[in-house]
Amino acid sequence: MSGWLIVAGLGPGADAMVTPEVSVALAEATDVVGYIPYVARVPERPGLTRHASDNRVERDRALHALEMAEAGARVVVVSSGDPGVFAMAAAIFERVEEDPTRWHDLDIRVLPGITAMLAASARAGAPLGHDFCAINLSDNLKPQALIERRLALAAEADFAIALYNPRSKARPDALDAAFALLRETCGDNRPVLFARAVSTPEEVLRIVPLPEAKGEMADMRTVVIIGSSRTRMIPHAGQPILYTPRTTP
Amino acid sequence: MSGWLIVAGLGPGADAMVTPEVSVALAEATDVVGYIPYVARVPERPGLTRHASDNRVERDRALHALEMAEAGARVVVVSSGDPGVFAMAAAIFERVEEDPTRWHDLDIRVLPGITAMLAASARAGAPLGHDFCAINLSDNLKPQALIERRLALAAEADFAIALYNPRSKARPDALDAAFALLRETCGDNRPVLFARAVSTPEEVLRIVPLPEAKGEMADMRTVVIIGSSRTRMIPHAGQPILYTPRTTP
Structure with missing residues (x-):
């Protein structure tokens, strides 16, 4: 399994507050997943599929991201601010906890961001x-x-x-x-x-x-x-x- | 007065977590001020003077930074993590509050970082x-x-x-x-x-x-x-x- 899932924080809005490690992850990603306005902050490029979804569908979004990574994709779930502060990291781990055996070996990382x-x-x-x-x-x-x-x-x-x-x-x-x-x-x-x-x-x-x-x-x-x-x-x-x-x- | 004072967060340690706006500030600075291990994270270069001081001298360090900026220097005070979380931003403003008229027109900004x-x-x-x-x-x-x-x-x-x-x-x-x-x-x-x-x-x-x-x-x-x-x-x-x-x- 070569896919991975990164939950990344885009910071409050300015590109000048996006950390280099998040920029690298976005450059290596095959898929970006998140709430519509956050996905819109990631520019289109060949080889990248952007999956934007509405608010309040965090559970579906989390499973979708996990399944794509399981299938070999390099997936970045984007949050505004820091993904660990009232954002997508906990939503991903709630899904992982529902079936920890299935996701046990999946490469999952969280990259912090500047929180609001x-x-x-x-x-x-x-x-x-x-x-x-x-x-x-x-x-x-x-x-x-x-x-x-x-x-x-x-x-x-x-x-x-x-x-x-x-x-x-x-x-x-x-x-x-x-x-x-x-x-x-x-x-x-x-x-x-x-x-x-x-x-x-x-x-x-x-x-x-x-x-x-x-x-x-x-x-x-x-x-x-x-x-x-x-x-x-x-x-x-x-x-x-x-x-x-x-x-x- | 063309000097400025920026209080910048270097994040927890990795360069990959330093925001681009902090890197730009460090590249434009004439002087970097801070606790010894934090100043050591800023590489030497021509045109940059590094002022490293021991812990527990935040008051002196803050005044020194303010006075250099007042004299026209481009000063970055570096903190680990975020400068606004138990770090140098409050120490600077404590000094400013002691003589607000003197520092009223000084260009002072805080650039957040990834806190520990x-x-x-x-x-x-x-x-x-x-x-x-x-x-x-x-x-x-x-x-x-x-x-x-x-x-x-x-x-x-x-x-x-x-x-x-x-x-x-x-x-x-x-x-x-x-x-x-x-x-x-x-x-x-x-x-x-x-x-x-x-x-x-x-x-x-x-x-x-x-x-x-x-x-x-x-x-x-x-x-x-x-x-x-x-x-x-x-x-x-x-x-x-x-x-x-x-x-x-």
């Missing part, structure tokens, strides 16, 4: 410069009660909090509910960063205090970062610097 | 595939009580937990204390990943159940990831796959 919260953090300054957590706000695959519990404990722990998938058409109020919950524990001084489409031409950064944060400030291309009690802003040319110092008194 | 926990996660599978947190175990700059509080709340929230700076000569028992604390809340089935020097020739991965995890399994080049209650292993050729599924029942 770290790209956003870098653009804004360093809001994740101290202890932080990442929470997926989607309730597709976990109970809403668990999301609320994690948000409350994260606020109590005084983590900076990155929220992935903060908003979708199916859950228009989820982010407002999260802000309301965080306001119960956090003081009014926490800054909230809405970072949309970082590193693309559509990039927009917006920082507001937690009491003024609204769900409508995010869309599906936004990552939201709520500062810890220590996160602050420094006036600076162009845009303020948002950062969390290393020191806690 | 995400490189480790990719190598092992996808243990950070669901909600997770990152905690710096060093008590240099924060009270030990806050570290313990965050560990306890993170365990209660059932996050996967990445521990940075898990061990140093000054704190030989800190990691054992963290494991003892986590064992109070977490069940015995949590896997613990010790990922040392990922992507370098010295890379070593080791996975043990939480009851068998010992501080001596980590050193200064190790990142430690404690799984959530959902993290599990799949038998696989070469090494088992460690991952956290997306679904929580």
